[in-house]
Amino acid sequence: xxxxxxxxxxxxxxxxxxxxxxxxxxxxxxxxxxxxxxxxxxxxxxxxxxxxxxxxxxxxxxxxxxxxxxxxxxxxxxxxxxxxxxxxxxxxxxxxxxxxxxxxxxxxxxxxxxxxxxxxxxxxxxxxxxxxxxxxxxxxxxxxxxxxxxxxxxxxxxxxxxxxxxxxxxxxxxxxxxxxxxxxxxxxxxxxxxxxxxxxxxxxxxxxxxxxxxxxxxxxxxxxxxxxxxxxxxxxxxxxxxxxxxxxxxxxxxxxxxxxxxxxxxxxxxxxxxxxxxxxxxxxxxxxxxxxxxxxxxxxxxxxxxxxxxxxxxxxxxx
Amino acid sequence: xxxxxxxxxxxxxxxxxxxxxxxxxxxxxxxxxxxxxxxxxxxxxxxxxxxxxxxxxxxxxxxxxxxxxxxxxxxxxxxxxxxxxxxxxxxxxxxxxxxxxxxxxxxxxxxxxxxxxxxxxxxxxxxxxxxxxxxxxxxxxxxxxxxxxxxxxxxxxxxxxxxxxxxxxxxxxxxxxxxxxxxxxxxxxxxxxxxxxxxxxxxxxxxxxxxxxxxxxxxxxxxxxxxxxxxxxxxxxxxxxxxxxxxxxxxxxxxxxxxxxxxxxxxxxxxxxxxxxxxxxxxxxxxxxxxxxxxxxxxxxxxxxxxxxxxxxxxxxxxxxxxxxxxxxxxxxxxxxxxxxxxxxxxxxxxxxxxxxxxxxxxxxxxxxxxxxxxxxxxxxxxxxxxxxxxxxxxxxxxxxxxxxxxxxxxxxxxxxxxxxxxxxxxxxxxxxxxxxxxxxxxxxxxxxxxxxxxxxxxxxxxxxxxxxxxxxxxxxxxxxxxxxxxxxxx
Numbered sequence: 174x175x176x177x178x179x180x181x182x183x184x185x186x187x188x189x190x191x192x193x194x195x196x197x198x199x200x201x202x203x204x205x206x207x208x209x210x211x212x213x214x215x216x217x218x219x220x221x222x223x224x225x226x227x228x229x230x231x232x233x234x235x236x237x238x239x240x241x242x243x244x245x246x247x248x249x250x251x252x253x254x255x256x257x258x259x260x261x262x263x264x265x266x267x268x269x270x271x272x273x274x275x276x277x278x279x280x281x282x283x284x285x286x287x288x289x290x291x292x293x294x295x296x297x298x299x300x301x302x303x304x305x306x307x308x309x310x311x312x313x314x315x316x317x318x319x320x321x322x323x324x325x326x327x328x329x330x331x332x333x334x335x336x337x338x339x340x341x342x343x344x345x346x347x348x349x350x351x352x353x354x355x356x357x358x359x360x361x362x363x364x365x366x367x368x369x370x371x372x373x374x375x376x377x378x379x380x381x382x383x384x385x386x387x388x389x390x391x392x393x394x395x396x397x398x399x400x401x402x403x404x405x406x407x408x409x410x411x412x413x414x415x416x417x418x419x420x421x422x423x424x425x426x427x428x429x430x431x432x433x434x435x436x437x438x439x440x441x442x443x444x445x446x447x448x449x450x451x452x453x454x455x456x457x458x459x460x461x462x463x464x465x466x467x468x469x470x471x472x473x474x475x476x477x478x479x480x481x482x483x484x485x486x487x488x489x490x491x492x
Numbered sequence: 493x494x495x496x497x498x499x500x501x502x503x504x505x506x507x508x509x510x511x512x513x514x515x516x517x518x519x520x521x522x523x524x525x526x527x528x529x530x531x532x533x534x535x536x537x538x539x540x541x542x543x544x545x546x547x548x549x550x551x552x553x554x555x556x557x558x559x560x561x562x563x564x565x566x567x568x569x570x571x572x573x574x575x576x577x578x579x580x581x582x583x584x585x586x587x588x589x590x591x592x593x594x595x596x597x598x599x600x601x602x603x604x605x606x607x608x609x610x611x612x613x614x615x616x617x618x619x620x621x622x623x624x625x626x627x628x629x630x631x632x633x634x635x636x637x638x639x640x641x642x643x644x645x646x647x648x649x650x651x652x653x654x655x656x657x658x659x660x661x662x663x664x665x666x667x668x669x670x671x672x673x674x675x676x677x678x679x680x681x682x683x684x685x686x687x688x689x690x691x692x693x694x695x696x697x698x699x700x701x702x703x704x705x706x707x708x709x710x711x712x713x714x715x716x717x718x719x720x721x722x723x724x725x726x727x728x729x730x731x732x733x734x735x736x737x738x739x740x741x742x743x744x745x746x747x748x749x750x751x752x753x754x755x756x757x758x759x760x761x762x763x764x765x766x767x768x769x770x771x772x773x774x775x776x777x778x779x780x781x782x783x784x785x786x787x788x789x790x791x792x793x794x795x796x797x798x799x800x801x802x803x804x805x806x807x808x809x810x811x812x813x814x815x816x817x818x819x820x821x822x823x824x825x826x827x828x829x830x831x832x833x834x835x836x837x838x839x840x841x842x843x844x845x846x847x848x849x850x851x852x853x854x855x856x857x858x859x860x861x862x863x864x865x866x867x868x869x870x871x872x873x874x875x876x877x878x879x880x881x882x883x884x885x886x887x888x889x890x891x892x893x894x895x896x897x898x899x900x901x902x903x904x905x906x907x908x909x910x911x912x913x914x915x916x917x918x919x920x921x922x923x924x925x926x927x928x929x930x931x932x933x934x935x936x937x938x939x940x941x942x943x944x945x946x947x948x949x950x951x952x953x954x955x956x957x958x959x960x961x962x963x964x965x966x967x968x969x970x971x972x973x974x975x976x977x978x979x980x981x982x983x
Contacts, residue, residue: 174773177759192708270749349685424773428772484771
């Protein structure tokens with residue numbers, strides 16, 4: 174497969190994952206606000222911006238409308254939902270002959286829908302409908318991809334992009350919550366605090382799955398364990414890293430480059446997560462841990478770039 | 493010269509079908525269809541107009557969903573537009589097709605011999621059949637490839653020739669496209685849709701298939717593989733596209749997909765030790781044959797235009813070294829120069845000793861003083877074309893022009909006479925089209941595609957281009973043209 178094509182598929186998938194993640198964050202946040210006093214929710218704006226890696230406005234003034242605009246329809250912000258969907262489509266358009274017609278049509282539909290949405294619709298009238306539609310559009314694309322594209326090398330790059338992006342997003346989001354740790358970690362939380370932690374779980378689409386595992390009693394330690402280390406839940410860090418590793422092993426076999434750097438780095442990260450104990454992580458500082466996960470994830474990304482997409486000609490000619 | 497009063501048929505859906513001096517593809521005389529159009533004529537009379545409209549909508553939708561689009565230049569966003577398709581097939585009897593096939597085979601053979609000659613010994617120039625200065629002053633003549641031998645001596649392996657039908661019913665060649673002819677994907681897409689919407693009619697007519705075009709193209713490209721190619725049985729063939737912003741990008745993706753070859757951009761390729769490689773996830777892979785859809789000028793910034801970012805640095809040296817083959821070869825544009833076109837009948841006679849099977853359209857060479865004077869006096873009757881342009885750009889259509897436009901062309905011709913030719917305004921033949929809920933007559937041309945590898949192959953059919961605007965004679969897609977399916981009959 175051409176490096177450029179693999180690169181486009183990888184980034185297409187990353188952008189779409191990011192759009193879906195941002196849509197879910199805002200959707201959950203807006204729902205949560207309905208149950209909270211305005212003061213209680215104020216701090217969460219900043220956290221939302223931090224989790225989306227958008228610098229807060231210089232005058233410090235943040236309100237719901239401007240924030241939603243920045244994260245949703247702002248073309249200047251390269252990680253707004255609109256920018257991400259546009260970038261995903263542009264990437265796929267450049268490799269159209271590689272994907273199935275159904276995939277192209279689905280992504281095109283999502284693009285047309287997001288692109289024709291105005292701010293008043295997204296924010297004032299049907300915020301929930303809009304953000305839900307973005308999530309569903311992305312889910313549908315994944316389903317269509319899995320059932321219409323052969324699960325060969327190209328498909329593996331799509332997997333890779335999605336789960337590299339997801340690992341990074343989850344780690345970043347978890348970091349913003351455990352940065353302050355006001356509460357005894359291993360006790361059930363109540364009222365306002367409760368809503369915050371439920372918000373985190375819902376932002377990872379994890380509330381129901383958490384309840385099935387630990388019941389509806391919310392303890393920060395268990396939330397952390399679930400989101401970081403659960404091997405079965407698709408929006409946990411451990412699960413995402415496992416998928417990255419699996420995709421890299423498959424790509425290594427398909428390209429006959431088995432022992433390359435990306436697989437080793439991803440394997441190390443997998444091992445770290447599968448042998449970690451949540452108590453130890455918390456004792457050493459959750460923030461340091463998620464930072465290390467993100468740093469290793471970034472290394473995996475760089476290694477993928479160097480080995481598969483953007484290798485130097487000299488090294489390729491030697492082998 | 494005014495066209496005779498249009499006659500009309502007073503039967504729906506033909507109420508507004510107009511006749512003029514041009515040849516009519518469907519009707520022998522007003523109301524009497526030609527034998528090979530009889531079945532279509534009957535179908536149109538019997539089908540209720542709503543039914544036809546529904547079929548047209550189904551066809552339109554099918555094009556939209558498949559994303560069969562082209563890009564219109566001169567627009568900020570590079571708008572993607574669906575290429576308009578007309579529902580009614582253009583039907584060509586087998587006997588007429590045979591003549592076209594023979595004529596085009598003769599022509600591509602002669603033009604290839606001509607190219608080989610002028611890039612080597614130049615016999616035809618020494619013999620004074622074609623003026624030396626005409627060849628050497630052509631913008632597309634490439635001194636860089638003089639003395640270079642190409643595989644099998646084939647310079648033009650993919651060609652799309654524009655034919656028009658003259659008022660007497662004979663076909664004539666209007667233009668040879670020997671550089672990077674486009675449009676073949678529309679021929680295939682039109683056929684796919686028409687088979688869906690007119691299955692019975694299609695079967696009853698006995699139409700020659702065109703679906704094997706991609707396979708024939710691949711075989712042609714493989715036949716050109718260099719002797720030292722990486723794997724002798726399966727040389728690596730790729731399609732080089734200028735990228736997603738090119739107007740024919742859809743066609744590039746389509747052909748690559750149909751042939752099962754890689755679609756590459758300049759940045760995917762690199763040259764080391766005069767070998768061309770493509771950059772894949774599994775490392776560098778050697779490339780043997782490049783079906784390039786990039787013009788000569790942009791192929792290699794080290795050799796041609798330095799500001800080109802579409803090409804591959806070093807490609808030309810790899811080509812000279814014989815390690816990679818380009819199809820079409822570099823420098824073929826000299827043979828489709830519009831001034832050289834006038835000499836093609838002489839070229840055919842010179843190399844093959846045969847009379848041309850397909851006629852040329854009469855052409856005035858403006859570098860000749862007496863011809864130029866005649867043309868300048870008759871600008872309002874003639875069509876003037878810039879010799880190096882294509883796609884309907886840089887054209888003056890005398891009868892449809894304004895005084896100011898004619899003045900502009902007069903100045904341009906006097907400044908650079910070698911750069912222009914003139915031809916009589918042709919009465920392009922008319923074919924029935926389904927427009928605004930009824931059948932109307934529009935002017936059409938025909939572009940068959942010729943492949944030259946191990947031997948010459950023509951897929952029976954081609955792209956029939958339609959001037960959708962009433963009375964218009966310009967069929968180019970960039971100028972508001974559309975297309976329709978072309979049915980060549982088995983018998």
